[in-house]
Amino acid sequence: MGKFTGKGHCLTCPIRPASLFGCLKESELPLIEHFQTRVVTFEPGEIIYNEGERLGLIYTLREGHIKLTKFNNEGNAQIVRLIRPGDLFGIEKLINDSSYHHTAEALEKVEICQLSVDKLNDLREQSGNINQAIIERALLQVMKTENHLTQVGLLKSDARLAWFLMQWVGDKSDPVSFPISRRDLAQYLGLTVETVSRHTAQWKRSGVISESKNMLTINNRQALESISTK
Amino acid sequence: MGKFTGKGHCLTCPIRPASLFGCLKESELPLIEHFQTRVVTFEPGEIIYNEGERLGLIYTLREGHIKLTKFNNEGNAQIVRLIRPGDLFGIEKLINDSSYHHTAEALEKVEICQLSVDKLNDLREQSGNINQAIIERALLQVMKTENHLTQVGLLKSDARLAWFLMQWVGDKSDPVSFPISRRDLAQYLGLTVETVSRHTAQWKRSGVISESKNMLTINNRQALESISTK
């Protein structure tokens, strides 16, 4: 259930700039001088927490990727979010007495920093910047999810998939780490494994993208672009 | 462009308990003693703001319903949220220097309370409860949108529609105000007008629901329930 690998020191943490505490001003740094967190690693496929659990922990991802999934009554899964390094998750615990609203699963070997809700709340009372940063992250999250919803609600399967790949890869033209199975893609985009496979196989044949052992390359960005806005 | 109907006094506002300021403790009420807002009304179909506009205003809906819409490149619309009385919207303005991320349109005659971002920010510095309330609203919004996404991603058209109607009506068995056109339903659920119409017409014929001039009744909740979880 996750291997403890040591205490983290927020002040000197290499990913602090990308983390929640990246918002602190020089003068506020003493606030987290003695702040420690637990750093934990998980193997691919391991569950970090389950929907409904009540641990008082909030997480920052340091390395790797994680998926957050919701299940409907019939046990079908919808992936609602993909977590990247620097992202905060489990943050719904900031609502009084709530439990986790997703199941969080590691897509690859990940390193996570655990932060206690209570300690974070103490900190919030001392720094308005932290509150602002939390609000901004939450509001950005709303927008991203609305964007996701818009793609799923409006686009055809190939456009959805093309949109996602472009988002994932960004503007890099080198191979990019791609730890996402066909199944995950399908559950993220509201499709079936087969449709996802058909499109990607087709694009691989026509050379638009290429794949080799968890690495993805977009060879013809323009082609994907035009599919995604068709 | 909205008719100004007077100043609102937050302290004595009838919907304060449901509004953002419902979070204030007795002892904090003096904070808003002299707080005033502009109360404005809009007619059905009027636009309250457009995506990209930069007014420094945040809104609380006092009466009626509003839809928030996003448009994709081809001009197709996805309704991402329906606003009910007491809800806060335009709140993305709390992110530094951002613009509105939706187009807000009145579905019926609405009464809205305009609040300046700057004034709200002043207030945030004086009350941690306000920050907490904003965070909770933002996080709840994330969850609702994720829920919406899950329905759109996983359910078949009839289940989506049934789910929506049940959500809308709640557990009331009396007729409920229903100011939502077939077109809006379709744009909210990621369907076409025709599919929505076919299902509702069918359900009206079989007596599961009934409709008369913007009022909706669910006659057979169990039937809808079983369709929505099929």
Next chain:
DNA sequence: CGCAGGGTTGACTAAGTTCAACAGTGGTGG
């Protein structure tokens, strides 16, 4: 070696979209 799991492919089917026609309704102007 044999097995499990992920990925691919094909044939078929079901679901929903598209296009088109038409009904009902409310509003406008002569």
Next chain:
DNA sequence: CCACCACTGTTGAACTTAGTCAACCCTGCG
């Protein structure tokens, strides 16, 4: 007051898309 128009909702038929079911390949692993 009625004729006309615009708009919303409904329905049908043809068509397209994506889902379903099933077979098979490939890879990694015990």
